[in-house]
Amino acid sequence: xxxxxxxxxxxxxxxxxxxxxxxxxxxxxxxxxxxxxxxxxxxxxxxxxxxxxxxxxxxxxxxxxxxxxxxxxxxxxxxxxxxxxxxxxxxxxxxxxxxxxxxxxxxxxxxxxxxxxxxxxxxxxxxxxxxxxxxxxxxxxxxxxxxxxxxxxxxxxxxxxxxxxxxxxxxxxxxxxxxxxxxxxxxxxxxxxxxxxxxxxxxxxxxxxxxxxxxxxxxxxxxxxxxxxxxxxxxxxxxxxxxxxxxxxxxxxxxxxxxxxxxxxxxxxxxxxxxxxxxxxxxxxxxxxxxxxxxxxxxxxxxxxxxxxxxxxxxxxxxxxxxxxxxxxxxxxxxxxxxxxxxxxxxxxxxxxxxxxxxxxxxxxxxxxxxxxxxxxxxxxxxxxxxxxxxxxxxxxxxxxxxxxxxxxxxxxxxxxxxxxxxxxxxxxxxxxxxxxxxxxxxxxxxxxxxxxxxxxxxxxxxxxxxxxxxxxxxxxxxxxxxxxxxxxxxxxxxxxxxxxxxxxxxxxxxxxxxxxxxxxxxxxxxxxxxxxxxxxxxxxxxxxxxxxxxxxxxxxxxxxxxxxxxxxxxxxxxxxxxxxxxxxxxxxxxxxxxxxxxxxxxxxxxxxxxxxxxxxxxxxxxxxxxxxxxxxxxxxxxxxxxxxxxxxxxxxxxxxxxxxxxxxxxxxxxxxxxxxxxxxxxxxxxxx
Ligand code: ACM
Ligand code: ZN
Numbered sequence: 001x002x003x004x005x006x007x008x009x010x011x012x013x014x015x016x017x018x019x020x021x022x023x024x025x026x027x028x029x030x031x032x033x034x035x036x037x038x039x040x041x042x043x044x045x046x047x048x049x050x051x052x053x054x055x056x057x058x059x060x061x062x063x064x065x066x067x068x069x070x071x072x073x074x075x076x077x078x079x080x081x082x083x084x085x086x087x088x089x090x091x092x093x094x095x096x097x098x099x100x101x102x103x104x105x106x107x108x109x110x111x112x113x114x115x116x117x118x119x120x121x122x123x124x125x126x127x128x129x130x131x132x133x134x135x136x137x138x139x140x141x142x143x144x145x146x147x148x149x150x151x152x153x154x155x156x157x158x159x160x161x162x163x164x165x166x167x168x169x170x171x172x173x174x175x176x177x178x179x180x181x182x183x184x185x186x187x188x189x190x191x192x193x194x195x196x197x198x199x200x201x202x203x204x205x206x207x208x209x210x211x212x213x214x215x216x217x218x219x220x221x222x223x224x225x226x227x228x229x230x231x232x233x234x235x236x237x238x239x240x241x242x243x244x245x246x247x248x249x250x251x252x253x254x255x256x257x258x259x260x261x262x263x264x265x266x267x268x269x270x271x272x273x274x275x276x277x278x279x280x281x282x283x284x285x286x287x288x289x290x291x292x293x294x295x296x297x298x299x300x301x302x303x304x305x306x307x308x309x310x311x312x313x314x315x316x317x318x319x320x321x322x323x324x325x326x327x328x329x330x331x332x333x334x335x336x337x338x339x340x341x342x343x344x345x346x347x348x349x350x351x352x353x354x355x356x357x358x359x360x361x362x363x364x365x366x367x368x369x370x371x372x373x374x375x376x377x378x379x380x381x382x383x384x385x386x387x388x389x390x391x392x393x394x395x396x397x398x399x400x401x402x403x404x405x406x407x408x409x410x411x412x413x414x415x416x417x418x419x420x421x422x423x424x425x426x427x428x429x430x431x432x433x434x435x436x437x438x439x440x441x442x443x444x445x446x447x448x449x450x451x452x453x454x455x456x457x458x459x460x461x462x463x464x465x466x467x468x469x470x471x472x473x474x475x476x477x478x479x480x481x482x483x484x485x486x487x488x489x490x491x492x493x494x495x496x497x498x499x500x501x502x503x504x505x506x507x508x509x510x511x512x513x514x515x516x517x518x519x520x521x522x523x524x525x526x527x528x529x530x531x532x533x534x535x536x537x538x539x540x541x542x543x544x545x546x547x548x549x550x551x552x553x554x555x556x557x558x559x560x561x562x563x564x565x566x567x568x569x570x571x572x573x574x575x576x577x578x579x580x581x582x583x584x585x586x587x588x589x590x591x592x593x594x595x596x597x598x599x600x601x602x603x604x605x606x607x608x609x610x611x612x613x614x615x616x617x618x619x620x621x622x623x624x625x626x627x628x629x630x631x632x633x634x635x636x637x638x639x640x641x642x643x644x645x646x647x648x649x650x651x652x653x654x655x656x657x658x659x660x661x662x663x664x665x666x667x668x669x670x671x672x673x674x675x676x677x678x679x680x681x682x683x684x685x686x687x688x689x
Contacts, residue, residue, distance in 0.1 A: 105149030154460025295336025433577025560585025608658020
């Protein structure tokens with residue numbers, strides 16, 4: 001025990017901090033250069049990590065000792081295994097559960113003549129070795145103390161292998177990288193409309209049929225009838241994992257202290273299941289159905305049989321059973337679903353969904369497992385022991401935590417890394433607005449202001465990478481890294497140690513190293529950054545002036561009202577995304593039609609406004625902009641008629657529609673017409689000079 005007290009005293013010393021603080025990612029809790037006693041510190045000096053170290057490991061089960069030895073090798077250290085702590089040139093790893101309170105924590109004590117790692121758990125020792133690896137890679141390992149432990153127990157990434165199948169090798173490469181960043185959960189999205197990916201003996205058609213399609217890209221498949229084909233059909237695209245492969249992957253991840261959480265979607269996102277076993281559709285048998293029929297017992301027999309096989313392969317305590325985005329409409333029309341509701345006294349289709357989730361939870365609980373579900377599982381009442389994964393925002397996670405359930409945060413605004421991470425014109429086609437590294441990094445799953453009782457149930461954070469638009473592995477890695485590094489740091493590092501200015505150069509170094517190693521991350525050092533116009537407010541004649549909207553056909557859509565009536569003259573320009581509360585969205589048939597009152601007659605030389613186009617979510621340029629001016633607000637003179645031919649394209653674009661000249665006026669009427677493409681018009685500012 002004295003030894004431990006000494007360690008903590010060392011760690012809490014206040015002398016010079018080491019440069020190694022800027023080497024280790026996620027940022028460690030405490031780094032202390034030099035060996036200190038009270039307020040005396042022997043100076044930090046380089047540790048000779050190129051020597052052959054005498055490695056002894058104590059307190060570890062043999063499987064863990066092997067894993068740790070592999071991690072020492074992976075850290076680039078030369079060593080020979082010895083039975084006892086050597087006198088010098090030692091690397092001694094001691095697993096000792098009493099050494100600190102914090103789960104999976106560790107202390108690295110580097111003397112000039114050897115290194116002692118003390119860890120609370122084998123995982124903690126593995127994390128210590130990841131810190132060591134980063135010091136070795138940086139060529140900078142100094143004497144001193146590192147005290148470290150994770151902020152959250154769940155630090156995850158979701159990989160979507162349904163929309164586009166990925167190889168085992170690909171998954172292992174991502175696991176390697178996650179492990180280096182001390183992440184510990186890989187959520188595998190194994191099933192969805194576009195393809196079922198896990199071998200299931202009791203329902204073989206799930207992999208001989210539901211795993212295959214002819215269009216190779218999700219987009220062509222989605223737009224082209226959404227059919228599946230038999231395995232072996234000419235041109236069949238897809239694939240699945242055998243149980244043997246999945247067991248191998250589970251073991252590979254476990255060797256790196258990562259748990260794989262399989263997701264089997266139900267009742268929604270199950271189109272491929274129903275395309276394969278149409279007898280499980282609702283009674284009125286719609287052509288396409290994405291939600292399992294909850295009225296039929298056969299649905300439960302099937303899902304239970306599948307889960308039996310899932311838990312045989314995946315030892316994870318937690319099994320994800322989906323629960324998101326079920327349309328529920330078919331259940332209203334189905335005799336079997338309606339009968340189930342009557343018999344069970346269920347008053348809504350939301351309760352019907354909860355009936356299914358609760359039954360599946362009971363089934364898994366009886367087998368020693370727990371469920372995780374997307375936040376929609378709250379809608380009809382939460383299953384008694386469920387953990388909620390909050391994606392539509394944080395509200396679901398907070399509501400679950402308030403009710404005493406655990407919650408994992410992955411709100412789409414910060415954690416959906418399928419959105420572009422740089423200027424959208426420079427990035428491949430993707431979903432969503434703009435989610436740069438800095439925004440991901442700014443996310444705090446349990447801020448200071450959160451009630452402590454609620455915060456206690458926030459068990460962690462996860463980056464979700466859906467793959468609708470991501471065909472190639474290289475593209476997948478480009479989307480995943482470096483944003484998942486930010487999520488790793490959010491999950492691990494103490495908030496007071498997090499600072500984007502400090503993080504970014506570390507992330508650049510990791511990215512550069514990944515590129516050297518053959519990964520294809522987004523090249524952070526060449527980041528373009530946010531839309532230049534948005535970086536500072538602008539002055540112009542209309543700034544702060546009153547805008548009158550021609551209601552109702554030309555009013556802005558409430559969800560995209562931004563700052564309300566002041567938005568178009570507030571001097572704030574939009575970023576790359578319309579979801580930034582700076583762009584105002586118009587969905588009315590007429591488009592945009594506003595009058596700006598400059599308060600007095602002014603000499604005007606230009607009037608312009610920018611629009612954006614992102615065809616995927618239905619945002620288009622106007623087809624015609626008319627600008628008119630007036631001295632009295634009654635009689636207007638048209639000064640511009642700007643026609644625009646819309647070209648439907650994949651990448652977002654931005655365009656200014658304006659007039660230049662000279663005129664005198666007090667009132668300006670700016671009218672932008674929607675084209676034959678239905679959808680939104682988005683405008684950020686009407687600039688008058
Ligand atoms: C989800 O993004 N539907 C969980
Ligand atoms: Zn039904």
